[in-house]
Amino acid sequence: MPPSLIEVESIRKEYPMPGGAVQALRSVTLAFEAGELVSIVGASGSGKSTLLYLLGLLVTPTEGVYRYGGREVQALSDAERSRLRGRQIGFIFQSFHLVPQLSVLQNVLLSARYAGNGNGKTGGRARELLERVGLAKRLTHRPAELSSGEMQRTAIARALLMDPQVILADEPTGNLDEKTGAEVIALLEEFHQEGKTVIIVTHNLKLAERTRRKITIANGEVAS
């Protein structure tokens, strides 16, 4: 049986704080298959975002094993993890995180900067993606000139530029109204249909119900 795309085993994450260490994750064991659409739900402070960032190689576990494509990644150097993240994982954030001084197109192309691809190779794909998310006419606009929905669609295009295997979305509809949120989810579903693994952290139970698999995190542990 081929290994899962992502596997975490007995993962523990502890944040040292002046008043004593805070346990964000305690003995989490999970596996994500390629092409899955998964939602992670839980109360605020339950550890779901920490789990998402850990899956995205932005957080190093205090203990446990993390395998990506069957390869243990916690022993990798910062540069190796960054390279893997830049090429294999796309992030979508609640607050979009667009660089205000860059245009829509430049924001999307920012993904390519750290993956070693120049604008010449990725420019066409960036335009294609922006057309797909309905922003073909907004290429030169700055983020301040966009609506919240347009900003999130720009962020989705940015996340997909390097054609990653995994999309990690942290509350992607948190700052959007219901209608715009539904449009964004529809887009994510569309990319999932094309074979992407999409993992969404959300408070929105309605959104979670639309995913095939729902993981509930409580007190840093997998509750269900």
Add this chain to the structure above:
Amino acid sequence: MSHITSWREAFLNLLLHKARSTLAILGIVFGVASVICMLSVSEVARRDAVSRIERMGLKNIILDSVKPSKIRQKEENQGGEESSGVAQYGLTREDVKLLAATLPVIEKILPIRMVWKEVFGGLKKTEVGVLATTSDYPAVMEHAVRHGRFLAPLDEIHAQPVCVLGHDAAQTLFPLADPLDRFVTIGGAPFRVVGVMMRKGQSGSGEDFANPDQSAFIPLATSFARFGAYQVRNSDDTFEGTKLEVNRAVLQMADTSILGPTAQAARNLMEKRHRQKDVQVTIPFHLLAEHQRTERIFLWVMGSLAAVSLLVGGIGIMNIMLANIAERRSEVGLRRALGATRGDILRLFLAESTLLCTLGGLLGLAVGVGLALGVGNLAGWAVAFKPIAFPLGLGVAVLAGLVFGTLPARQAARQDPVLALRSE
């Protein structure tokens, strides 16, 4: 991420905050400008001092007649007015002969006497001074003849009434005509012009000595034969009489290694013969070394001031960079999420601080050149620049960018990407 992209991005980020960036680099601009200006001023001073000292002759020992303190005090007691009486001091022709006889290492010895006589060109009194000397003057003082000849040994032997004009003196006395074989009146006596000198410039002890360019040279023997050993200077109600035979004796050596011992021997000899301490011995070569020491101290002092200025500028850059990074924390988090390594983040911010300081350095070079030209214009000197000043000024600015940008850039690179992402 490629270095070109880092630099381009850094430039765009700086452009976004033009006012802040401009204010941030002011310290660097003035620091570099002060380096350029300081080095320019020191270069002007160095060139001036070195050329004055060199004109005295680096293989020479100079013996100057100085008014003894006893005579000076007497003059001061009389209310600063010139004394009415005859002061007798200084080198004599006998001293010159004795020095030549007792110190065989001396290649040439050149006596020079300032003659207090007025020089007339036609009926017009001029500011031209009179220097009485011998035929060795051009060789010892490295002052060449432009036109005609210098005083010959025969002129000295026969105390001929001939003269050679300094470059400016020739222009003053004969602005339109060739001065050769024409006559000038010195102390009421006619002197035939036999030559004109090249331009030389004032030597190191110029304040006390006649400018050779603005002088007429006559044979030493002629000065004594025509005007005597005593000299008188009249003013409205006083007169100053002096018996001063030789104002200066220049001893030329074969090389610089024997300057010290020879000067000491000359000093000892003069101390024996001149109890009233009216002879001062100077070694231009040693003056040059002394000047170089002084210049080094000056450079250290000015360099320290410039370094303080650059330090303040660098701290300003560090502050701005820290503020910049605090403002862009979430951007750092985003870049990390997009695959940037810690090194990429470090390079991004280091490129910004280095670029900021490089721009400050370039601006500083321009301001420094402008300031030096302005100061030179005000002070009336020819501005000179040390070529090393430009790479040095720019290099220090770039270094300041790297040094003072490192701490903020490291801070940015070490940020927890998740905390950075949540900071918005």
